[in-house]
Amino acid sequence: GQNIDQPTEMTATEGAIVQINCTYQTSGFNGLFWYQQHAGEAPTFLSYNVLDGLEEKGRFSSFLSRSKGYSYLLLKELQMKDSASYLCAVRDADSSYKLIFGSGTRLLVRP
Amino acid sequence: GAVVSQHPSRVICKSGTSVKIECRSLDFQATTMFWYRQFPKKSLMLMATSNEGSKATYEQGVEKDKFLINHASLTLSTLTVTSAHPEDSSFYICSARLRGLSNQPQHFGDGTRLSIL
Numbered sequence: 307g308q309n310i311d312q313p314t315e316m317t318a319t320e321g322a323i324v325q326i327n328c329t330y331q332t333s334g335f336n337g338l339f340w341y342q343q344h345a346g347e348a349p350t351f352l353s354y355n356v357l358d359g360l361e362e363k364g365r366f367s368s369f370l371s372r373s374k375g376y377s378y379l380l381l382k383e384l385q386m387k388d389s390a391s392y393l394c395a396v397r398d399a400d401s402s403y404k405l406i407f408g409s410g411t412r413l414l415v416r417p
Numbered sequence: 418g419a420v421v422s423q424h425p426s427r428v429i430c431k432s433g434t435s436v437k438i439e440c441r442s443l444d445f446q447a448t449t450m451f452w453y454r455q456f457p458k459k460s461l462m463l464m465a466t467s468n469e470g471s472k473a474t475y476e477q478g479v480e481k482d483k484f485l486i487n488h489a490s491l492t493l494s495t496l497t498v499t500s501a502h503p504e505d506s507s508f509y510i511c512s513a514r515l516r517g518l519s520n521q522p523q524h525f526g527d528g529t530r531l532s533i534l
Contacts, residue, residue, distance in 0.1 A: 339522055348510055348525035356520065393460060402466055402474070403514055404451060405523060409460045
């Protein structure tokens with residue numbers, strides 16, 4: 307079966323660093339995506355990993371370990387506007403490019 | 418700017434009504450679009466993969482006669498919720514992927530909030 311796990315909620319302080327973990331067990335793997343979603347809005351793309359290692363993009367970084375079925379999203383210098391849900395999604399290995407989403411992590415950034 | 422346009426953004430209608438939702442890719446051709454459903458505080462559940470010029474591929478448990486998908490052109494896919502009932506009330510989101518490199522992400526429309534009275 308397909309299983310993607312993320313913590314349900316996290317709280318952090320403005321200016322701090324937070325790490326959101328994602329573990330997956332899927333029948334196939336062809337890349338892992340992180341999306342940000344504010345309440346009532348569509349998800350927006352943050353990062354993509356297909357090889358092991360760290361991908362850095364400004365305040366956001368994402369890490370992947372394929373052997374461990376594990377990824378994390380690292381957010382630095384947190385801002386209030388970073389309060390949102392963060393969705394981990396694994397792309398299936400077939401040619402359809404469809405994504406399997408985790409349940410999402412709701413991040414609350416406090417002053 | 419937005420690369421995927423979804424319309425309408427909000428629909429409120431009576432039970433038994435059929436509702437059509439449009440998803441357009443802007444400035445690019447999308448041979449494949451995806452339709453998702455999202456309940457409050459839950460993640461996105463893939464309903465179906467919409468393929469231009471052929472039948473959609475539905476996920477297990479999704480009624481294809483209930484959720485009709487048409488992908489008649491390379492820039493437009495439509496989802497019709499037929500004879501909608503209150504339990505169909507949800508947030509429906511489409512996405513499209515630019516063709517080309519495998520690292521291309523799916524880009525999402527702004528979603529349609531459907532409320533059936």
